[in-house]
Amino acid sequence: MSVLEQLLYSAPGQLVAEKLGLPEPEVLRRGRKLPAGAVVTAALAGSTLATDTLALLGVPIDSALRDDGAEPPAYPERIGALVIDARGLRQLVELEGLRAVLRPAMKGLEASGRVVVLADAEVEGLEANAVRQGLDGINRTVGKELRHGATSNLIYCSPSITGAELASTMSFLLEGRSAFVDGQSWTVGSPLTPPGELATRPLLDRIVVVTGSARGIGARIAGVAARDGAKVVCVDVPAAGEALAAVANRLGGTALQLDITAAEAGERIAAHVASRYGEQARIHGLVHNAGITRDKLLANTDAARWGQVIEVNLAAQLRINPVLLDGRPGGLGDDARIVSIASTSGIAGNRGQANYAASKAGVVGLVRAFAAEVAERGITVNAVAPGFIETDMTAKIPFVQREVFRRTNSLGQGGDPIDVAETIGYFLDPASAGVSGQVIRVCGQNLVGA
Amino acid sequence: MKLPRSAVIVGGNRTPFVKAGGAYAQASNLDLLTAALDGLAARFGLAGRRLDEVAGGAVLKHSADFNLTREAVLGSALDPTTPAVDLQQACGTGLETVLYVANKIALGQADSGIGAGVDSASDAPITVTDGLRRALLAANRAKTLPQRLEALARIRPHHLLPIAPQVVEPRTGLSMGEHQAATTASWGITRAAQDELALTSHQNLAAAWDAGFFDDLVTAYHGVTRDGLLRADTSAEKLAALKPVFGGAEGTMTAGNSTALTDGAAAVLLAEQSWAKANGLPALARIVDAQVAAIDHTSGDDLLLAPAHAVARLLERQGMQLGDFAFYEIHEAFAGTVLATLAAWESAQFCSDRLGLAKPLGSIERAKLNVHGSSLAAGHPFAATGGRIVASLAKTLHTEGSGARGLVSICAAGGQGVVAILEAV
Ligand SMILES: NC(=O)c1ccc[n+]([C@@H]2O[C@H](COP(=O)([O-])OP(=O)(O)OC[C@H]3O[C@@H](n4cnc5c(N)ncnc54)[C@H](O)[C@@H]3O)[C@@H](O)[C@H]2O)c1
Numbered sequence: 001m002s003v004l005e006q007l008l009y010s011a012p013g014q015l016v017a018e019k020l021g022l023p024e025p026e027v028l029r030r031g032r033k034l035p036a037g038a039v040v041t042a043a044l045a046g047s048t049l050a051t052d053t054l055a056l057l058g059v060p061i062d063s064a065l066r067d068d069g070a071e072p073p074a075y076p077e078r079i080g081a082l083v084i085d086a087r088g089l090r091q092l093v094e095l096e097g098l099r100a101v102l103r104p105a106m107k108g109l110e111a112s113g114r115v116v117v118l119a120d121a122e123v124e125g126l127e128a129n130a131v132r133q134g135l136d137g138i139n140r141t142v143g144k145e146l147r148h149g150a151t152s153n154l155i156y157c158s159p160s161i162t163g164a165e166l167a168s169t170m171s172f173l174l175e176g177r178s179a180f181v182d183g184q185s186w187t188v189g190s191p192l193t194p195p196g197e198l199a200t201r202p203l204l205d206r207i208v209v210v211t212g213s214a215r216g217i218g219a220r221i222a223g224v225a226a227r228d229g230a231k232v233v234c235v236d237v238p239a240a241g242e243a244l245a246a247v248a249n250r251l252g253g254t255a256l257q258l259d260i261t262a263a264e265a266g267e268r269i270a271a272h273v274a275s276r277y278g279e280q281a282r283i284h285g286l287v288h289n290a291g292i293t294r295d296k297l298l299a300n301t302d303a304a305r306w307g308q309v310i311e312v313n314l315a316a317q318l319r320i321n322p323v324l325l326d327g328r329p330g331g332l333g334d335d336a337r338i339v340s341i342a343s344t345s346g347i348a349g350n351r352g353q354a355n356y357a358a359s360k361a362g363v364v365g366l367v368r369a370f371a372a373e374v375a376e377r378g379i380t381v382n383a384v385a386p387g388f389i390e391t392d393m394t395a396k397i398p399f400v401q402r403e404v405f406r407r408t409n410s411l412g413q414g415g416d417p418i419d420v421a422e423t424i425g426y427f428l429d430p431a432s433a434g435v436s437g438q439v440i441r442v443c444g445q446n447l448v449g450a
Numbered sequence: 451m452k453l454p455r456s457a458v459i460v461g462g463n464r465t466p467f468v469k470a471g472g473a474y475a476q477a478s479n480l481d482l483l484t485a486a487l488d489g490l491a492a493r494f495g496l497a498g499r500r501l502d503e504v505a506g507g508a509v510l511k512h513s514a515d516f517n518l519t520r521e522a523v524l525g526s527a528l529d530p531t532t533p534a535v536d537l538q539q540a541c542g543t544g545l546e547t548v549l550y551v552a553n554k555i556a557l558g559q560a561d562s563g564i565g566a567g568v569d570s571a572s573d574a575p576i577t578v579t580d581g582l583r584r585a586l587l588a589a590n591r592a593k594t595l596p597q598r599l600e601a602l603a604r605i606r607p608h609h610l611l612p613i614a615p616q617v618v619e620p621r622t623g624l625s626m627g628e629h630q631a632a633t634t635a636s637w638g639i640t641r642a643a644q645d646e647l648a649l650t651s652h653q654n655l656a657a658a659w660d661a662g663f664f665d666d667l668v669t670a671y672h673g674v675t676r677d678g679l680l681r682a683d684t685s686a687e688k689l690a691a692l693k694p695v696f697g698g699a700e701g702t703m704t705a706g707n708s709t710a711l712t713d714g715a716a717a718v719l720l721a722e723q724s725w726a727k728a729n730g731l732p733a734l735a736r737i738v739d740a741q742v743a744a745i746d747h748t749s750g751d752d753l754l755l756a757p758a759h760a761v762a763r764l765l766e767r768q769g770m771q772l773g774d775f776a777f778y779e780i781h782e783a784f785a786g787t788v789l790a791t792l793a794a795w796e797s798a799q800f801c802s803d804r805l806g807l808a809k810p811l812g813s814i815e816r817a818k819l820n821v822h823g824s825s826l827a828a829g830h831p832f833a834a835t836g837g838r839i840v841a842s843l844a845k846t847l848h849t850e851g852s853g854a855r856g857l858v859s860i861c862a863a864g865g866q867g868v869v870a871i872l873e874a875v
Contacts, residue, residue, distance in 0.1 A: 238670065239675040240670070242489075242669060245492035245493075252495070253497075257665045257666060281730075
């Protein structure tokens, strides 16, 4: 921390910060923890998806209050979450239903509470499409208006989706695991293979490979995978071996010292898995987390800086994936999960990061196309796009700029590496079979890259 | 004797080796050995697992480190109920710890274990002079204050000079280098031949690093990611320009063709072959056999040529020829040691007079010798060298293919030598 930073976060500094209009960041609810208050639901057009899903999760539900009369009703006690089932909505007038249930909830929601909106992924007709997109506008606004760490997210559901297929998503959204995911929308479909059962240790005895896991976000991803029961293979460059060994030992996993840009990187990952876990062993989760930045304005960027970033952040995974998918011992199994890390800088573009943005936007393109290609094997491919996350990488950003990044999102703080890791854990979950080709921003609804 | 159980080398791990007083100057033997064990545990997923035994040792050891290996185990990721033992046989220590564990495995007394070694010339114990020691002991025994003061009054200024350990043979008073200088001269080993061997060592080690050979053999430590003594850019000219350090002004031994004082640690994971398989661990090579031998340097034998005797006995027992090996690892204590060993094997006179053989052991293909570099380039943290060699050779043999054999030869102070045969699984 810089002097300025220490000052701002010290006790007298807090006073100054308040005077400056910088609110003290809320401590977010995290981990596998449901909201404390009641989960209330409102089915606006008769869909039972929300109630079916919550019943599967064993979460007791109440009915949401509606603002129908002269005086808006108030919740007697703070509620933990409002789940709005907006499936079946086709007309603009029906959007009024959202207003009616949101009005009391905006004040009634507890700190780190949740608004979850379910909508149809596919609709026909002009008005229905306008409604579909209108919901996203509402969702994003709710995210921005909610205070004290409460979030709002929107799930577009495929027509034939079942509660079981949505369960892992609902569980993720309600729990503290989604703490830094706010104002986002993504699609959950009906997979070809049925989703796995929900479990508190969904990755039990499965093998999860995490690249770049000697430190930062990667170390936390490995930690979450291990917490969820996985045998983790921690991959990082030999130069980071000491830290890598410590991570692997702490998590009871194995360390593989490997530069992912090496020509035979995929082969070596498979060989490691087969030699440590047996010829029959297959990788369940492959997390392409290793990444680098080599920031310079385009005017000062040479071919080396350009190439390095694209090599590590994108080209390496393009080479590794097909090797691990060719059925070899120690490769990816059926129903495997592949996860990449994009970045809000990739989605939005960022001054001085043309190479990085190319690689990270490239990840988004790769994930979408790749998901379709491997769908019939039951394999999912997804990405997270972290916003500002407090790590060694972002500690390099000058303080004032860093403070601006921290504050310019709806939660008024930087994310914790655990937030990225939890979102990846959600992708890795066998129960998340219906989630593929998605890019979820873990950014606290950052203004950048919307 | 062929035992029903096979001890196999699963893999190894070491720290990068660095010059004494360098990057690891603040690290103790315990720190280094713990790091080597932790890197091994991470590579093979041993965290929290109990192994049957860890054997380790150091040549330069503090008396406080009487249980060095056990303490390292307790500080490591291994299950704390893993027992440990300290062994020591000078520079043979590292190989002896491997053999100790391998033998227990072969005999059925263990299924898994680690052979390890460490040395930190930076952390070398400094002893006090005998005069100071006697005075302090007397003061300690004293019952009254005046008696104590009287004892302490016997301390003289010269008693206060610290004595650093020296690599000197107690019975001859000669340093190892001086011993080797005599051997080098008597075998007619030239400066050029020694420099060439040193150059090859650096070139081989550098190439191995560049090829990623050490990616699964070394774990970075204290920010060091490669062997610190390695000079990838050295040349015959640079080596030729160095001044002799042993053997007087006319000597042929320089800092370039002699090993430097080095800090580092190495560990080798061993297991019974089927146990390794059942536990999802690879098997690189099996330990076929080993032999230790000693010569009498006090009556003029070459101090560092004991391994030549050990090899002769080992080959005889195994019914093998010197040419039966795909790779040879001869520890480069000095370039002259390796070259004298090769010359001894080729010498009809030495083989008949000293080894009692009808014909010489013969010569080996130099291209099969120390193919990934050895101690001249990597450095030589005494007790860690054996582990370095065994793990690297096991990997090399495994890559060569099942059945490929390798011969390890390590010379040690006191006129001793340990040799072993490995065979790729
Ligand atoms: N920190 C953020 O705010 C943020 C934001 C958006 C995206 N990300 C992305 O998240 C990922 C992790 O970021 P972080 O902040 O933890 O970074 P970090 O620099 O702390 O960690 C990255 C790790 O990747 C490893 N690595 C780099 N090149 C490698 C290679 N060729 N082979 C193997 N390993 C290699 C590094 O050694 C390091 O341990 C990266 O992809 C990054 O682009 C981070």
